[in-house]
Amino acid sequence: xxxxxxxxxxxxxxxxxxxxxxxxxxxxxxxxxxxxxxxxxxxxxxxxxxxxxxxxxxxxxxxxxxxxxxxxxxxxxxxxxxxxxxxxxxxxxxxxxxxxxxxxxxxxxxxxxxxxxxxxxxxxxxxxxxxxxxxxxxxxxxxxxxxxxxxxxxxxxxxxxxxxxxxxxxxxxxxxxxxxxxxxxxxxxxxxxxxxxxxxxxxxxxxxxxxxxxxxxxxxxxxxxxxxxxxxxxxxxxxxxxxxxxxxxxxxxxxxxxxxxxxxxxxxxxxxxxxxxxxxxxxxxxxxxxxxxxxxxxxxxxxxxxxxxxxxxxxxxxxxxxxxxxxxxxxxxxxxxxxxxxxxxxxxxxxxxxxxxxxxxxxxxxxxxxxxxxxxxxxxxxxxxx
Amino acid sequence: xxxxxxxxxxxxxxxxxxxxxxxxxxxxxxxxxxxxxxxxxxxxxxxxxxxxxxxxxxxxxxxxxxxxxxxxxxxxxxxxxxxxxxxxxxxxxxxxxxxxxxxxxxxxxxxxxxxxxxxxxxxxxxxxxxxxxxxxxxxxxxxxxxxxxxxxxxxxxxxxxxxxxxxxxxxxxxxxxxxxxxxxxxxxxxxxxxxxxxxxxxxxxxxxxxxxxxxxxxxxxxxxxxxxxxxxxxxxxxxxxxxxxxxxxxxxxxxxxxxxxxxxxxxxxxxxxxxxxxxxxxxxxxxxxxxxxxxxxxxxxxxxxx
Numbered sequence: 235x236x237x238x239x240x241x242x243x244x245x246x247x248x249x250x251x252x253x254x255x256x257x258x259x260x261x262x263x264x265x266x267x268x269x270x271x272x273x274x275x276x277x278x279x280x281x282x283x284x285x286x287x288x289x290x291x292x293x294x295x296x297x298x299x300x301x302x303x304x305x306x307x308x309x310x311x312x313x314x315x316x317x318x319x320x321x322x323x324x325x326x327x328x329x330x331x332x333x334x335x336x337x338x339x340x341x342x343x344x345x346x347x348x349x350x351x352x353x354x355x356x357x358x359x360x361x362x363x364x365x366x367x368x369x370x371x372x373x374x375x376x377x378x379x380x381x382x383x384x385x386x387x388x389x390x391x392x393x394x395x396x397x398x399x400x401x402x403x404x405x406x407x408x409x410x411x412x413x414x415x416x417x418x419x420x421x422x423x424x425x426x427x428x429x430x431x432x433x434x435x436x437x438x439x440x441x442x443x444x445x446x447x448x449x450x451x452x453x454x455x456x457x458x459x460x461x462x463x464x465x466x467x468x469x470x471x472x473x474x475x476x477x478x479x480x481x482x483x484x485x486x487x488x489x490x491x492x493x494x495x496x497x498x499x500x501x502x503x504x505x506x507x508x509x510x511x512x513x514x515x516x517x518x519x520x521x522x523x524x525x526x527x528x529x530x531x532x533x534x535x536x537x538x539x540x541x542x543x544x545x546x547x548x549x550x551x552x553x554x555x556x557x558x559x560x561x562x563x564x565x566x567x568x569x570x571x572x573x574x575x576x577x578x579x580x581x582x583x584x585x586x587x588x589x590x591x592x593x594x595x596x597x598x599x600x601x602x603x604x605x606x607x608x609x610x611x612x613x614x615x616x617x618x619x620x
Numbered sequence: 621x622x623x624x625x626x627x628x629x630x631x632x633x634x635x636x637x638x639x640x641x642x643x644x645x646x647x648x649x650x651x652x653x654x655x656x657x658x659x660x661x662x663x664x665x666x667x668x669x670x671x672x673x674x675x676x677x678x679x680x681x682x683x684x685x686x687x688x689x690x691x692x693x694x695x696x697x698x699x700x701x702x703x704x705x706x707x708x709x710x711x712x713x714x715x716x717x718x719x720x721x722x723x724x725x726x727x728x729x730x731x732x733x734x735x736x737x738x739x740x741x742x743x744x745x746x747x748x749x750x751x752x753x754x755x756x757x758x759x760x761x762x763x764x765x766x767x768x769x770x771x772x773x774x775x776x777x778x779x780x781x782x783x784x785x786x787x788x789x790x791x792x793x794x795x796x797x798x799x800x801x802x803x804x805x806x807x808x809x810x811x812x813x814x815x816x817x818x819x820x821x822x823x824x825x826x827x828x829x830x831x832x833x834x835x836x837x838x839x840x841x842x843x844x845x846x847x848x849x850x851x852x853x854x855x856x857x858x859x860x861x862x863x864x865x866x867x868x869x870x871x872x873x874x875x876x877x878x879x880x881x882x883x884x885x886x887x888x889x890x891x892x893x894x895x896x897x898x899x900x901x902x903x904x905x906x907x908x909x910x911x912x913x914x915x916x917x918x919x920x921x922x923x924x925x926x
Contacts, residue, residue, distance in 0.1 A: 305824070306821075306824040307824060313821075323842070323844070332837070336827030336837075341833070
């Protein structure tokens, strides 16, 4: 059952299309990461879902309600902002209480002095205090409740912002790069915490980030947005192993995927680097791009392997080594991810051979879409020379 | 023995420290000198003159102790002007702050014509009050003035604004408000642009549906430092009212618009009783200082600084 869905959301600013018909559906309790380079429209989409911006077209459903005409306050959502957006003049406790007070107390009951003497106010206030305290205890910030945001560290502020969002049990949780203001160590730690909180609360979450490793490590499903289009929505594994579009392949993965130009003949056959691949011939254009992730490129001695290359430099990352090698034929730089043992003895300037894993080579058409591919032959032992 | 030598001569660190202190004093001395010359000395001179019977034109003066202050207490004109200034300030300050904030909020919420309205409302601040006083005299004119003509449309007989002792203070207050609203507005506009937009987004999501809710949750507390500053400046400016009194009413009719600064001016520059005027000035300064101290003492604890 989908608890939250977007259909054909479109938005443009001054004739500039920011969102070009984005559709998305979330299941109950799902954590969806919306990832893409800056300017791809992911934050705009989140603001539209929140009700802070309005879409030009499309519909937003939360539960079984169409909410695109509703105010942010009526959508039953909660949001964590990149800057946390805590009210600086209120203590942590008061900050967390705001969403409750705004909904449970009337305008008069919230007035200073006068509010206190109105009937029912005291009862509601003590209820709110109890909820705030329970929330603070579960996030381990109960000792901070009397502090103002200015007296807290970035990590503490982030927890208060989370508490303020979670205290009301919303039906959808929106997060706009909530970890990007934390330092690197804290960020990795906070990832785990947010995932754990999400698992406990079970509220569907839309999490915007530009950091692909955050998206892949936290989300149940990842939505990759590029240039106002949602290109792929799938599990992290599928996004990585089976990207549907060249932009997705290019954006996801660290170090980046190797992309090489190739040609397709009339029968749909592509030959490259000793590989013969069969792609369906019914798509337009003869130019194709081969993609292969660095971990599926292996290193051979000079003269062996399908592709001759010269080592440009090595990046030692502890458990692995990234080898940057320039192909002798076409001058493209290929990346190979190997173990330190396999990289032993390699030096810059040295000639080596490279071999691609035929079952892991992807083909992309000229319009960027993925082509179904079938390796016809295993590695042909021949070297390509320009 | 080495220790004994060291304890008598300065270590390099100490010498460097002293040299630095000397340079600091040297660099600060022009400012200190100017401040003593133009702020401290005149203030001290006024305080000293307040204890004398000095009159401009006489070569000598003698110290009379607290006689001037004693005389002030029973001076009906001074007491009247003190009361008038209080009334004027307690009308002009709150109204011009409220209007300034209101206009700033309106201008901020509408991007179109923002700079036009900003300029229009700021014009009175930039205009010369003495010159504009003529315009106000016309506006307030009991028979040909547009204000009374307008009131007559609704059958209300307009008062003789600046000519009757019952209305003259309100007439001057209207001019005072007209002049200071633009200044307050500009300060509030600056304060408003410094409020992070995300706070309003957060407020909206947290359930602050009406603009009044968002004002109470975000705008008003975030404007705290600005409001404190605007209040201070407004109080000082309204206590200092002079041009309109001098040009339009001369304190009249029947001392109904006597204001502190005008009374000081009269005593000091018309009757040339410098000693007596100095005593008034000291009282005037003391009132301002006490007001500012109270304001900061009360408000500063409630204001949040980011």
